[in-house]
């Protein structure tokens with residue numbers, strides 16, 4: 001159960017120490033972006049629809065732009081999970097890749113990405129075709145993690161996304177710990193892969 005009072009409400013960074021200057025928080029809208037792209041014949045797979053890797057590249061590009069804008073400097077992709085392809089994308093479709101910071105930790109950010117397509121031959125509403133969650137880590141000139149401003153959710157939807165991101169974060173860390181522990185135990189028993 002996520003404590004909704006844990007969602008940042010515009011309070012200053014809760015962990016300031018004399019050695020770590022307080023970084024002012026930033027609202028979600030300050031770094032939200034939409035990257036738009038028309039899919040071409042170069043983007044297709046053997047079936048003639050758009051290759052999943054092409055969509056993933058656009059997702060990573062959009063998330064990277066958000067992470068850089070929110071953190072005020074370079075940030076690298078640490079993890080990409082829950083990439084879901086919901087509908088095929090076709091040549092000529094106008095793709096809109098919408099990305100925002102859902103959650104921030106000390107040096108990492110979860111970026112949520114929603115991909116919608118306007119069909120080249122239909123005038124109906126844009127259709128959601130993919131979604132993904134990425135962890136970006138802000139880095140300094142030496143590639144070492146650096147602190148990020150806390151994201152300040154502004155709407156009920158932002159607050160829901162923050163709470164869901166907190167659940168994913170808990171699961172990611174628990175999964176990583178469990179796998180490290182299993183490997184340690186197997187190595188201790190002398191088991192080889």
Ligand SMILES: CC(=O)SCCNC(=O)CCNC(=O)[C@H](O)C(C)(C)COP(=O)(O)OP(=O)(O)OC[C@H]1O[C@@H](n2cnc3c(N)ncnc32)[C@H](O)[C@@H]1OP(=O)(O)O
Nearest residue numbers: 064075076077078079105106107108135137139143145172
């Ligand atoms: C935009 C691009 O294409 S970049 C190119 C592709 N990406 C890269 O080359 C990145 C290569 N990886 C790296 O440089 C390093 O592993 C880094 C910078 C991501 C992390 O460095 P580490 O020394 O492991 O950092 P550390 O253990 O201190 O973790 C830093 C933060 O990242 C988080 N983190 C690190 N790895 C993961 C992961 N796999 N999943 C989720 N969170 C992670 C940590 O929880 C921590 O978050 P917090 O500070 O908010 O609590």
